[in-house]
Amino acid sequence: MFKLDKVKYKNILNIDNLHIKEGIITCLLGESGSGKTTLLRLLNDLISPTEGSILYKNKNIVDMNPVELRRKVLMLGQTPITFEGTIRENFNMALEFSEKEKAEDDILQKYLDISNLNKSLDHNAKEMSGGERQRLALARVLLLDGEVLLLDEPSSALDEDTEKFVIESVVKYAKDNNKSVIMVTHSSLIAKEYGDEIIRMNKGGTIDE
Numbered sequence: 001m002f003k004l005d006k007v008k009y010k011n012i013l014n015i016d017n018l019h020i021k022e023g024i025i026t027c028l029l030g031e032s033g034s035g036k037t038t039l040l041r042l043l044n045d046l047i048s049p050t051e052g053s054i055l056y057k058n059k060n061i062v063d064m065n066p067v068e069l070r071r072k073v074l075m076l077g078q079t080p081i082t083f084e085g086t087i088r089e090n091f092n093m094a095l096e097f098s099e100k101e102k103a104e105d106d107i108l109q110k111y112l113d114i115s116n117l118n119k120s121l122d123h124n125a126k127e128m129s130g131g132e133r134q135r136l137a138l139a140r141v142l143l144l145d146g147e148v149l150l151l152d153e154p155s156s157a158l159d160e161d162t163e164k165f166v167i168e169s170v171v172k173y174a175k176d177n178n179k180s181v182i183m184v185t186h187s188s189l190i191a192k193e194y195g196d197e198i199i200r201m202n203k204g205g206t207i208d209e
């Protein structure tokens with residue numbers, strides 16, 4: 001799905017060769033500053049390699065329309081963004097930005113359940129804890145129904161039990177719906193348990209193969 005060939009990004013990343021496969025869960029592990037977020041940003045075309053090429057489904061992403069790529073390859077950043085309004089409005093705003101139809105409440109509820117967010121759709125999204133906002137942002141990105149989910153520490157604000165539940169549920173959703181997931185995690189336990197493949201990043205932005 002993603003093929004990286006001799007990719008460098010400034011002095012931050014230096015990846016000779018990397019193939020990230022379709023339909024599986026790939027976990028990115030590595031110490032702080034090793035370039036995990038930078039790699040996700042490259043895959044989402046938020047930044048471009050200084051050298052080398054990145055192919056998505058055999059197309060060089062520099063030749064793709066970035067908006068079109070980002071409809072297929074969705075990124076959930078480390079800091080969740082919450083819009084003004086209710087949870088329902090947060091969902092519908094995200095759909096609107098993606099030029100998609102509004103969704104019925106039962107569909108929205110399904111995504112709240114997947115991310116284990118036990119709040120009414122009428123709840124004010126600004127009146128939520130950090131962990132709740134993180135789960136809303138996750139549910140919102142799942143609702144957009146991309147092909148690939150780039151998740152940057154999606155459970156960093158959650159306690160251990162909630163983290164396990166949420167990751168397990170997202171993994172099940174991804175497998176049932178044939179989505180590819182590339183997930184940064186600080187937890188080697190999570191990576192071992194849920195990652196079909198694990199990429200370990202080193203200081204200096206190289207990877208172990």
Ligand SMILES: Nc1ncnc2c1ncn2[C@@H]1O[C@H](COP(=O)(O)OP(=O)(O)OP(=O)(O)O)[C@@H](O)[C@H]1O
Nearest residue numbers: 012030031032033034035036037038039078184201
């Ligand atoms: N916009 C930027 N401009 C210059 N350097 C940056 C920028 N963003 C990150 N860096 C540097 O690039 C390196 C990799 O950062 P990155 O955020 O990709 O690491 P990470 O592995 O995701 O870290 P963490 O686990 O702490 O989130 C770090 O040394 C960081 O200081």
